[in-house]
Amino acid sequence: MNRPPSSPLNPRICILGGGFAGLYSALALAKIQLLEQWQIIVIDKTDRFEFSPLLYELISGELEAWEVAPPYLQLLRNERISFYCDHIEAINLEARQIQLRDRTPIAYTYLIIALGLESRVPPHPDVLSFRRLADVKRLNAELERLQHQASLDISIVGAGASGVELACKLADRLGDRHQIHLIHRGSQLLPGFSPQTRKAAERAINKRRIHISLNTNVNAIGHQGDFQLQLQQQEKSFKETSHLVIWTAGTQVNPLIRSLPGGEQGQLPVTPELQLSGYPEVFVLGDLAATPFNNSAQVAYQQAPHLAKNLKSYVFQGSLKPFRYRHLGEMLTLGIRNSVVHSFGITLTGRLGHLIRTLVYIQRLPTLRQTLTVFCHQLKRLIKRQ
Secondary structure (H helix, E strand, C coil), rough: CCCCCCCCCCEEEEEEEECCHHHHHHHHHCCCCHCCCEEEEECCCCCCCCHHHCCCHHHHHHCCHHCCCHHHHHHHCCCCCEECCCCCEEEEECCCCCECCCCCECCCCCCCCCCCCEEECCCCCCCCCCCEEEEEEHHHHHHHHHCCCEEEEEEEEECCCCHHHHHHHHHHHHHHHHEEEECCCCCCCCCCCCCCHHHHHHHHHCCCCEECCEEEEEEEEEEEEEEEEEECCCCEEEEECCCCEEECCCCECCCCHHCCCCCCCCCCCEEECCCCCCCCEEEHHHEECCCCCCCCCHHHHHHHHHHHHHHHHHHHCCCCCCCCCCCCCCEECCCCCEEEEEEEEEEHHHHHHHHHHHHHHHCCCHHHHHHHHHHHHHHHHHHHHH
């Protein structure tokens, strides 16, 4: 295999995407002293890192936006990492160049593609999605607008993790004012999760009187004052009226990926070492890598340090190791100060589960400074509440 020289002129590692895989890879690479002369650039279209598993706490007020979505420039101010807030227009693998919307093209020595998946565009422009900080702000604004409604009807499409967590948070925030309906096209709540986690979720949903419709498709959505949903459940068709509709089902791939070799299906072929097939100087992480793993935040979190070690080995002519994912368990929030944690055969629920989940996620925040700041702030809030 032809390898690039160990110390090229103006060596640069370019990372596309500032999510879990991208940002945590950059931080791991910045800690490698042998690469201290290398320029590390992270490019993302938003100016904040969004710790997506904790976005639900912004709905309930348990956390604040600065804790969950700190600006990249704040996170990286003491790191030897450059951040560009820009849109990626094209990736030229042959020329080793990235075309940006607002800057001149950037040449790279090594490339890390960690763009992740995007929310599928809802079938109606007034339907809300829930994946980014902007979605949280829009939902909060709608809830404020409808706060004078005596009873608030909300339909949530998708009963995966996002739909279930959001439904429980909204139910606790709204109290007796809510009528929440979870609509899922599949036959099972939380597909892919353990029976223990599903059982805890079902108990939380039933306790909050959240209605569930499984094996149900949304055929059409209209909006004239309220939303009118046309639903199909096997042979039965029926209508539903809601004040709000939130779409949490499905994702879509950045069109840039489909334009790359092997990316026609929305994922890129990678070696076990996470290198793009045919382009060993390019690494692919997270949702876009065609691997046998469930590409969750947990997978990306583990891939980042592994990628850093492999890239270092590749630069200095060492041997690369295949990535092996270790499933550490599952965690879901199921309402205000209520969660389920299932790990290594042990299941914790309620306030204890909430405490464990919160501490684990705070510990996994990108930098030690951010972790300590959020921990101290949450500790003060806990003492004040007690």
